[in-house]
Amino acid sequence: MSRIATPLASHHSAQQPLLNTQEMVLQIFNHIDNKTTDLGAETWSEPVSNYRSQERLDAELGLIKSSFVVFCPSLALSNTGDYVARSAAGVPLIAVRAEDGTAKVFRNACRHRGVQLAQGHGCKRVLVCPYHGWAYALDGQLKNITHGSGFPEVDTKTSGLVPVPSKEINGLVYVGQEASDTTASSLDLIPQIIPDNYELVEIDEMDVDANWKLFIESALEGYHIRATHTKTFFPVQYDNLTVVEAFGGNSRVTFPYQTIESLRNKPQKGWSTNGRMTQLYHLFPNVIVSTFPNCLQVVVLEPLGLEKTRQHTYLLGRVATGTAEERKTMTESILQGQAFAKTGAIEDREVVMSAQQGLHSGANEHLTFGLFESAIGRLHAGLSRELG
Ligand code: FES
Ligand SMILES: [Fe+2]
Structure with missing residues (x-):
């Protein structure tokens, strides 16, 4: 049986500020x-x-x-178009530095047939799917469908990359895939x-x-x-x-x-x-x-x-x-x-x-x-x- 009480350093509890x-x-x-x-x-x-x-x-x-968990440090996304793509809790995600300077995190899956837009890390001005070439802007918007006439029903406005809740605080980018916003308040600590x-x-x-x-x-x-x-x-x-x-x-x-x-x-x-x-x-x-x-x-x-x-x-x-x-x-x-x-x-x-x-x-x-x-x-x- 694990014990229920939380063992804490004797001089310090979770409510006290960190030592200066x-x-x-x-x-x-x-x-x-x-x-x-x-x-x-x-x-x-x-x-x-x-x-x-x-x-x-x-x-x-x-x-x-x-939970809101660290995805990568902000320094991994220093320049516009820098990206980090990896799985978090088994879900492929991609974090990018958008044109407006914010860090955006998306599910790393093309809205056509789900292929991942990028792997590892690097820098791209446009996220082009390697399968059939659908192109997404850094803010996730679907910009171009290759031979778009073949997809008369796809509305580019609603077919952008799927965003994941994220926060960028003190040089760390956090993702909260299924996290409630109240969970984010713990990041202030x-x-x-x-x-x-x-x-x-x-x-x-x-x-x-x-x-x-x-x-x-x-x-x-x-x-x-x-x-x-x-x-x-x-x-x-x-x-x-x-x-x-x-x-x-x-x-x-x-x-x-x-x-x-x-x-x-x-x-x-x-x-x-x-x-x-x-x-x-x-x-x-x-x-x-x-x-x-x-x-x-x-x-x-x-x-x-x-x-x-x-x-x-x-x-x-x-x-x-x-x-x-x-x-x-x-x-x-x-x-x-x-x-x-x-x-x-x-x-x-x-x-x-x-x-x-x-x-x-x-x-x-x-x-x-x-x-x-x-x-x-x-x-x-x-x-x-x-x-x-
Ligand atoms: S799966 Fe991405 S363009 Fe087809
Ligand atoms: Fe060690």
Whole structure:
């Protein structure tokens, strides 16, 4: 049986605002000095059957459809005609930057016989169907039917691409396929995560043989830093030291770097945590945004099956500025930050796939998440609350 109460970090509840820089640094210093970490109120026990039941997965996909979830960062749609096409909860969608500057999201299906208008990402001024060439403007209007005389009854005014409700807030484009507008109000709780001086570096997708929740779990605790990231994160971070906060159904887990110590002899007013911590934002249910020095990753986990997940990664990085020499140095450190983030992601992927195999072993009827892993408890508590 999973427990009903939501485990929360003892100092923080979903209603409190997120810590500001000073509060965060003081909390971290407190943990460093006392060799402690944020603790949840209780452990969480999640039935293994919840990772192995098709019925449960279908309900989770239904939840993704009925929520506003991140589709892509705005930076993936910087210019007019930029598009990102992919499936969300199994439904093919396409997001485009329209002529009027707004991001539009449509069902990615031609109104003739349903062929997808584009795949992956790129830039087009007109969306031309690859099957028979029907052409749609970036606002979705059907502009041209090839040899239109063959379709005397098609009214181009009502045969545009089918729009999907979307919102663009703080540099993230959200879709709410079957979401009510009241659901969108929860997006107001999500802080600005993407810095202004960032650009899109790359878009990547990878299929991984694991349940999507095992993925999210790997991002939400610092208990594995020493054992899993022995040569990557552990040498620059701390063993089992995280600050865990809740906002709405979401969580933020902060992993300080040892360089945070340099703030101890600086006045609090000048404290900057840039490059001195990684923060993982879990945007309920299936999105993780993780910050690294000079870059961040927006990762959307698209469940393809009980044991298969498509990981869509949008890597954003700081724009190098200044003189040629300064830009060169900055570019090097930006690339270093990206390599650091990518290596850590590979290490996580390996343990996640191994955990998936472990579900088959029959050893565990439940997975137990300890007091250090309270953000994972919140994920499962949120799913239980929504799905019963
Ligand atoms: S299916 Fe698109 S033009 Fe025929
Ligand atoms: Fe990890």
